[in-house]
Amino acid sequence: MTRNWRHPVPAPDCYAMSRILYDIHHHENALARYKADPDEYMASSPLSPRLKAAIRNNDIGAMYLEGVNPLLLRAHCLGLKIPESEFVASLKAIEHIVNKESGHG
């Protein structure tokens, strides 16, 4: 069965990714600093280059698979004005992975 959440308790990488998304949309000037230079903004984060790339590239599906909080993903989409169709398509693109994990496919 497909479950509502990726992890029963968040993992450290998921925390670090969620932290970046949270800060971008809750701290003054953070959104502007992030948009100006995402790599510079994330330089001090302990995340691997692969996970930083997922954030920088707006790879919503990859972030979902890592367990980033889905409400933060939604806020990120609306806050960065990522087109709704792109947002949904990025999630649909990983549906087969989730279904396989759930025994649906």
Next chain:
Amino acid sequence: MAEVVGVYATSHTPVMLNFPDAISEADRKEIFEAFRMLGDELRALRPDVVVIISDDHVHNFFLNNLPAFCIGITDSYRTPVEHWLKAEKRVLNGHGSLGAFLLTAALNEGFDPAFSMELTLDHGVLTPLELAGIAGQVTVVPILVNCVQPPLPTMKRALQWGKFLSDALRDFAEDLRIAVLATGGLSHDISTPRMGMVNEEFDRGFLDRLAAGNDDELIDYATLHVDEAGNGAEEIRTWLMAHGAAGGTFEKIYYKPMPGWYTGIGLGRWTLQEKA
């Protein structure tokens, strides 16, 4: 002593304000009218306070400190916290002393809520008030339950909280007229491959079980089937808290699956049972 004069529940979604045109004009008018009528009904009850049971969507609370339950105990709340929400910035009046009373009573009764004296409330509180036409007109006490980041409090615990509120609200010494408004759900999935899925069968089953009045069956259903209804459906905890707080009979006001808004849109009220 305080009196509970009305208990209601509604769905909420930021899409109502950000992308209202994502559904047909006929549906939109129908839903907005249902909210407006609920607002008229609630206003007619002349509540001194509306206790709003909702969830914080990872704005006031983050994974570094995320309470299962939190009671607001101050006299004003800014809203909305989301810089992207298409809503007027407001300051809602709060009833700090009722919030403080509920906090203390909860601790005395074996519940362990967090409290906050500085919440900037999000769309979960604001959108139903805006659509009901009562934003800025009512004084609020927010009670926030974690529905957004596992591990979550159980459905059973949400109902227990509601039953606690049923007694505690009526034990408040001031002659207040108190309404309760729960907001959240029904089925929806946020930022998952199922986004856009609305599970009408789950929603109608949940509403039917609220009306049936068998708490054990209601909790079993919510617990066993919420994964079929999406991560946003975890917000039915707010409806369970309202159900416990009312201690009366649930009546559906409106329901329609609205995949264009990613959400099953429901509104309901409880017929109150007078306490002896």
